[in-house]
Amino acid sequence: MKHIAILLAVTSVALTGCDAWFSRRMDVVISSHMVVGISETSASRLVGSIREYASANGIACSASDGLPIECFRQPIRIWAVATESGATVCYSAMGIPLESSKFERRMNELEGTLVKAMGRAAVSIQSGDC
Numbered sequence: 001m002k003h004i005a006i007l008l009a010v011t012s013v014a015l016t017g018c019d020a021w022f023s024r025r026m027d028v029v030i031s032s033h034m035v036v037g038i039s040e041t042s043a044s045r046l047v048g049s050i051r052e053y054a055s056a057n058g059i060a061c062s063a064s065d066g067l068p069i070e071c072f073r074q075p076i077r078i079w080a081v082a083t084e085s086g087a088t089v090c091y092s093a094m095g096i097p098l099e100s101s102k103f104e105r106r107m108n109e110l111e112g113t114l115v116k117a118m119g120r121a122a123v124s125i126q127s128g129d130c
Helices: 002-016 040-056 097-118
Strands: 020-029 069-073 076-083 086-095 123-126
Touching: 020 097, 040 069, 040 076, 040 086, 040 097, 086 097, 097 123
Parallel strands: none
Antiparallel strands: 020 086, 020 123, 069 076, 076 086
């Protein structure tokens, strides 16, 4: 019985004592030409796709009809801002290391939603931080 109690204590500390950050930066390029800002139509499509993903996953979004937009539900934060060539969408979450596949799947779902709305050629994944 003593060994089981020690094992449970060590396991609890090992699983709950480590925080991990999961994030992905998705750049949406609206045009290959030099663009200053993002058009209302493109911004509307982008914001709509983010809201669609957030709604399907129970994540509340800011009341903004355009960019920037922020969606949040503990421990997940999604935000998007306009850039010179389009927009940057970031997904970040905090959890334990064992949740990496869950958050990877969720980031892939958001990316898929963006690709569906904006086109495969428009969405790229960046290794840089958000």
